[in-house]
Amino acid sequence: MICGATLQATAFHLVHFIVGRILTGYGNGFITATVPTWQAYVPRKPLSLKILNQSQRECSKAHQRGKLVMIEGALITGGICLSYWVDFGMYFAQQSSASWRFPIAFQIIFALIISLTVLSLPESPRWLIKQGRVSEAREVFKAFQNSNNMDSFLVQKEIADVQKSLALTGTSGLQDLFKMGRGRNFHRLVLGAVNQCFQQISKPSQSLNTSLLFILREYLVLNNKDYLGLSPMMSRIVAACNGTEYFLASWIAVYTIESFGRRKLMLLGSAGMGVSMVGLAVATWAADPISGKGSSGAAIVAAFFMFVFNSFFAVGWLGMTWLYPAEITPLEIRAGKKNRLIPSNWIFNFIIVLITPIAFENIGYKTYIIFAATNFSIFPVVYFFFPETAGRTLEEIDEIFEHSGCQMRPKAKSHPRAIIIQKKGKELTSVENLNGGANRAPDRYTSCNNKRDVG
The missing domain is CATH 1.20.1250.20 (MFS general substrate transporter like domains)
Incomplete structure (x- = not known):
């Protein structure tokens, strides 16, 4: 984006400007493709440290x-x-080329801050584990837990969960995206x-x-x-x-x-x-x-x-x-x-x-x-x-789709299980637990075969 904005701000020919525009677009595309996924992987430390x-x-x-x-x-x-x-x-400088050059160049300041x-x-811990850099992922998880113990239960459980999910899904190819x-x-x-x-x-x-x-x-x-x-x-x-x-x-x-x-x-x-x-x-x-x-x-x-x-x-x-x-x-x-x-x-x-x-x-x-x-x-x-995803871990969202049947059809006037989790501080990690028990949340989704899948 820095290179693209520089080319645009200094352009004197249309081709010069277009090349800069294309470079800026690529840079912006990289950012918009990466940030949401990174944020989903790498949340902040919990607001409350009394976990x-x-x-x-x-x-x-x-x-x-x-x-x-x-x-x-x-x-x-x-x-x-x-x-x-x-x-x-820049309205006051509309007679000068600065009226359009400065706004384009101004974005360079923010791109420099990002750089x-x-x-x-921190790098995504899931990506680190996938690359075999488990010790680095352990450091990241330790920072998330505000813990000085790299072998704590929470850190080890997190690493084991990620390794399990990668082992189950690591062989997928591009063609699996359309299956x-x-x-x-x-x-x-x-x-x-x-x-x-x-x-x-x-x-x-x-x-x-x-x-x-x-x-x-x-x-x-x-x-x-x-x-x-x-x-x-x-x-x-x-x-x-x-x-x-x-x-x-x-x-x-x-x-x-x-x-x-x-x-x-x-x-x-x-x-x-x-x-x-x-x-x-x-x-x-x-x-x-x-x-x-x-x-x-x-x-x-x-x-x-x-x-x-x-x-x-x-x-x-x-x-x-x-x-x-x-x-x-x-x-x-x-x-x-x-x-x-x-x-x-x-x-x-x-x-x-x-x-x-x-x-x-x-x-x-x-x-x-x-x-x-x-x-x-x-x-x-x-x-x-569109199913509700609020309050659910990424693994729980996977379970929603795995047990959804042929379609997702939210029921009217039901409350997302996510909100109940947030209020009670409880986690139901399996579909069996969701379908029964005293802490079961209200039904949220039904499949085409009318089986209750996820609460």
Whole structure:
């Protein structure tokens, strides 16, 4: 990313700029493919150091995994927010090439920070064990447990669990990604790819503020009469404020991802985004800048719904696409990073960015109707086919799919077993335990043969 940004910022020819853009894209792709998986493998030390047994430790790790990835999403919006304010500052230098060179070069600062600090981070213990570097993995696990004893029960149990999972799945190849098998790999691949697809097709473009800026500039200035007194500079300020609100809204997911679960946030996000798109369609239709008979009040409402849309997207889908696929990907595929051979997120991002401007130019406000229908369609898909993963260890998620039968069909009004684990501090590690006993959680999933699989 440093090399790519440098080439772009110093470009004087289009080819020069494109080469830099490609390098930056590769660098960004490496980061987005690695960070969520690394975070799933390498959680922070438990918030409470008074951990007495293995089950409490496992629950604490699972409880932190979603929050960590949501923090990553919040930091992404922080970067987006900062970029809009930088672009606003460059408005005063629009007569100079610095207006576009400086924003591109500015990202080098953050890439340098990553480069200087990443070497201090621990390697994934699962990867270390797979490479035969067990002693190094033991050091990492020891640090996680805040223990000075490398031979403690918790450390040895963790290493044994990882070695067992690697022994069972280490012989898998790329072709196994497209097979069901015991772990239902293809089932999980499709869910992960669809999850990433949903994030992209739910919104008009990569930059939501692009739509807001268009509304402010075109719908609030009708027939060359500025009804709100918004100058081009003020329009950009409002757009930057939208980015700030986007950043603040993203932190809601950080503090609710574990208590509400993944499914509820995705469902809430899709419903809210669908309603927002309907509001945008109606408001932009009423604003009608082409005929000159539109309403400035409708334009204000349109801008408001864009703010609302940002909030629901930040809560439901911003970080979810980096968390959920990494959680449900089979361990053997996740460790080999074979799941990253299907970059559905970026493929659909390219498609949406390509077609959105064309759609707005040809059908105008009706584009929002299309996205409203898309979001409303996402809701039932998530409800009927996406299992809850909150609070579960990666091995427990494997068990969910291994015993799911031909489909995953969550029951309405049941509570995720993960939440019960977090509250009681108990762990049920086998399907037999889940299907019986006093501590059994309410049923969450059923298979096509109507057997109760996982609570």
